[in-house]
Amino acid sequence: MESNKQAILAIFLAALLFTAMGMFVKVLTPNLPVIEVAFARNFFGLLWIICALMLNPPKSQQGGKPFILFFRGFAGGSAMMAYFYNMSVMSLGTAYAFSYTSPIFLALLSVLFVHKRVSLKTWIAILMGFSGILLISNPQGTDLSLFGFLIGVYSGIGAALAYLSIAELAKNYDPRVIIGSLMFNGSILALLPQLVSYQDYPIALFEPFVMPNFKEWLLIIALGVVSTYAQIYLTKAYSLGNPPIIGAISYITIFMATLAGIILGDQVPHGFVVVGMILIACGGILAAFSKKIKN
Numbered sequence: 054m055e056s057n058k059q060a061i062l063a064i065f066l067a068a069l070l071f072t073a074m075g076m077f078v079k080v081l082t083p084n085l086p087v088i089e090v091a092f093a094r095n096f097f098g099l100l101w102i103i104c105a106l107m108l109n110p111p112k113s114q115q116g117g118k119p120f121i122l123f124f125r126g127f128a129g130g131s132a133m134m135a136y137f138y139n140m141s142v143m144s145l146g147t148a149y150a151f152s153y154t155s156p157i158f159l160a161l162l163s164v165l166f167v168h169k170r171v172s173l174k175t176w177i178a179i180l181m182g183f184s185g186i187l188l189i190s191n192p193q194g195t196d197l198s199l200f201g202f203l204i205g206v207y208s209g210i211g212a213a214l215a216y217l218s219i220a221e222l223a224k225n226y227d228p229r230v231i232i233g234s235l236m237f238n239g240s241i242l243a244l245l246p247q248l249v250s251y252q253d254y255p256i257a258l259f260e261p262f263v264m265p266n267f268k269e270w271l272l273i274i275a276l277g278v279v280s281t282y283a284q285i286y287l288t289k290a291y292s293l294g295n296p297p298i299i300g301a302i303s304y305i306t307i308f309m310a311t312l313a314g315i316i317l318g319d320q321v322p323h324g325f326v327v328v329g330m331i332l333i334a335c336g337g338i339l340a341a342f343s344k345k346i347k348n
């Protein structure tokens with residue numbers, strides 16, 4: 054019982070910290086390129102992981118899965134870049150709703166790539182999730198472009214692909230190494246576009262480097278701190294509590310982010326968007342609790 058209480062407290066703290074992360078991104082990106090902000094977040098996390106591994110090296114790990122480790126890092130890192138882009142151009146609530154479609158895509162990808170048969174509940178969850186995606190794209194007409202919609206969807210797909218590989222990697226690697234692969238790939242993916250002139254890119258996702266001022270440096274450091282501790286508390290919550298229950302509670306982040314976005318100037322979401330968020334949350338929760346999977 055005590056561990057459950059600690060897990061619930063940890064997931065609430067993680068939700069608050071992830072919301073704060075979104076607020077920092079929202080404040081920074083009008084003046085700094087989003088890819089630069091994403092690099093700062095990943096690089097800070099990578100330094101933390103390196104220090105943690107140096108201070109407390111893994112006792113034993115089999116290794117031997119470098120391709121899967123790279124794939125996890127690439128999928129997760131690119132999904133994080135998409136996630137940060139979403140937060141810079143969408144309302145925070147909508148950006149988080151897109152990101153939290155990952156359990157729904159994970160269920161679908163398990164069918165397509167792992168060839169697993171899932172229960173009727175899971176198919177209902179998938180249908181609810183996709184209905185929610187359509188609603189948060191707001192067919193009534195918003196600023197959300199087709200490119201923005203596709204990037205939003207990819208933030209969920211990329212995260213799902215990364216999660217799909219974790220079960221296999223957990224047998225061979227220390228959890229910090231798995232997280233480190235995400236931070237390393239995220240840092241590299243953010244640096245590579247700087248090697249090509251930004252005028253050559255057809256989209257505005259890649260922009261030239263801008264030197265932060267003193268206030269922006271403080272915000273970047275704060276972003277790195279809250280992002281890292283959000284990940285720590287999220288991991289702690291899942292290690293102490295029942296994963297489906299913790300996953301269900303984590304959806305409160307969408308609604309915290311919506312309120313935080315309104316405080317920062319986002320428009321109050323349209324009724325269809327609110328219904329879409331609720332459908333995504335319900336679909337994700339149902340997918341988390343649907344464990345009747347048969348080979």
